[in-house]
Amino acid sequence: MIVLLEWLSSFPSWLVFGVLAGGCATVIIAGVFIIGGRLFPDDTNRFGTTGGKFNRRRGEFRSYFRAIDEPFVEERELAGETIAFYLSDHEVAVTFDAQVYFNLDRAGIETILCEYEMPVRALGRRLPFEVSDPDSTPGANNRTQSASITAAYDQLGLRTTADAEAIRDAYREQVKTVHPDHGGTQAEFNQLQEAYTIARDHAEHTNCETVSRSD
Structure with a gap:
């Protein structure tokens, strides 16, 4: 400790004071960001979208599954992966994560990848079973x-x-x-x-x- 004080005394006092003041300011600013992040989280998830937008997206899928009367389970663990929706009656996984899609596909599990820009109703064309479109007229689009x-x-x-x-x-x-x-x-x-x-x-x-x- 004595050696350190002697070493510091070899520098101009203004330089030592400036370095110490800068270090203290850095610690204070970092503390403010950490506390602020915990008190006011930005609600960003691992998919790179804000939680609010992601939750609205999930809500659209929930509404669609209910509209076509398709039972579903959310956040289902399957083959070591967590999937957004699992259609238990048909054993079909629905995910928003491309990596999860490929992992489940390699495991032989029927999986549908839904991109964020994809209209929810377009999911009906991707599902491996017949789906009724609430807005369509039977026989009109043969x-x-x-x-x-x-x-x-x-x-x-x-x-x-x-x-x-x-x-x-x-x-x-x-x-x-x-x-x-x-x-x-x-x-x-x-x-x-x-x-x-x-x-x-x-x-x-x-x-x-x-x-x-x-x-």
């Missing part, structure tokens, strides 16, 4: 639906006779280059995912009809 199915298969580079396994393989192959983490764009990934959902639904529906006729 021609549009047929065109969407053809476009979806074209996007995947497949014939409309391809089965669900071929569709899944084509989707996974394209994800390697289309996903934003691998050099693609978010728009390209969204388009690919929608094409995959439409083609898969069509293949499964066609397969069910074939089985029914054979019975």
